[in-house]
Amino acid sequence: MLNFEHKDELAALLSMLQSGPNEETWKEMNASDAFNQCLASYSSYADVTRAGGHGATAKYWLIYVDFIHHFHNLERAIRTNSVDLFLRALPPLIDLLFYTNHANYSRWLLKFQLDLVNVHETHPGLRSILENGVFTVKRTQKAFSRGPVDLTLEQTVNADAASRKTGLSSVTNSYSARMRWMLTKSARVQEMVGLSHVDDPTAEFKGARLKRDNRGLRHQSNHRIVQAFQHQLWKSRVSGNKSQPSYNNGKGQGQEGRGYRCMF
Numbered sequence: 001m002l003n004f005e006h007k008d009e010l011a012a013l014l015s016m017l018q019s020g021p022n023e024e025t026w027k028e029m030n031a032s033d034a035f036n037q038c039l040a041s042y043s044s045y046a047d048v049t050r051a052g053g054h055g056a057t058a059k060y061w062l063i064y065v066d067f068i069h070h071f072h073n074l075e076r077a078i079r080t081n082s083v084d085l086f087l088r089a090l091p092p093l094i095d096l097l098f099y100t101n102h103a104n105y106s107r108w109l110l111k112f113q114l115d116l117v118n119v120h121e122t123h124p125g126l127r128s129i130l131e132n133g134v135f136t137v138k139r140t141q142k143a144f145s146r147g148p149v150d151l152t153l154e155q156t157v158n159a160d161a162a163s164r165k166t167g168l169s170s171v172t173n174s175y176s177a178r179m180r181w182m183l184t185k186s187a188r189v190q191e192m193v194g195l196s197h198v199d200d201p202t203a204e205f206k207g208a209r210l211k212r213d214n215r216g217l218r219h220q221s222n223h224r225i226v227q228a229f230q231h232q233l234w235k236s237r238v239s240g241n242k243s244q245p246s247y248n249n250g251k252g253q254g255q256e257g258r259g260y261r262c263m264f
Helices: 007-019 023-030 033-050 056-079 083-099 103-117 126-134 149-161 168-173 175-192 201-205 207-226 240-249 255-263
Strands: none
Touching (some): 007 023, 023 033, 056 083, 083 103, 201 207
16 A cells, blocks of 8 residues: 555645646655655655556556546646647657557657657747747637647538528638628529529539549440450350251241341
8 A cells, every 4th residue: 555654744745736727836845755655655666567567457447547537638738738748649659549549640650759849940030930829729718728720620620611501691700701792602692593494513523523433434444455355255155066056946946046046
């Protein structure tokens, strides 16, 4: 078991940390001998547990706690826009992804971390821009509420673009809705005046439609022109050895019947 001296002092420090964590509280705790002794004792206990000194079950759950700790570091780095903590949190997660057979993630995360470490040499001044709030996105005024840039884009821009909001207020308040209106206004006007067609001709010039049509054209060209003789002929239908018995069996059925049996 873990037995610490100065338990009352340590309990008071932990209560103070729970009530209002701030920079002053952390400074006071780091200056406390009781707190430092507690951390040192727990570190020794954890090392023995990881080595299996307290049994396989304790080792298993401590490894699980370590994984959660790595994730919490990454989450704290993102929510607080801490580039330094983010760089320290990535290496253990890269190892974990490699252990779990996610080689592609581990490979490119390693490259990403290396680029971020050397960003002051490759892109001077970018590190300070990231630390000033560009590294993550904050959508509310609450503390500890920042999020990743890609996730924020997925939850805002993409979700808004796929929205089915209607009405004048939605068109004027939503940039994506205005863009959709600009792309479809000509077809809408034709429909309102009775000149609409069954198919919108502008749809044929969209990038996805052009790629699909070109892909189909290339497939047909390769299949019918370049590889016109790739399929073997049905030798059983044109060989003289195979057609002779059919011709003999066609006696008495007339010339039309014999010719049909000879070829097929």
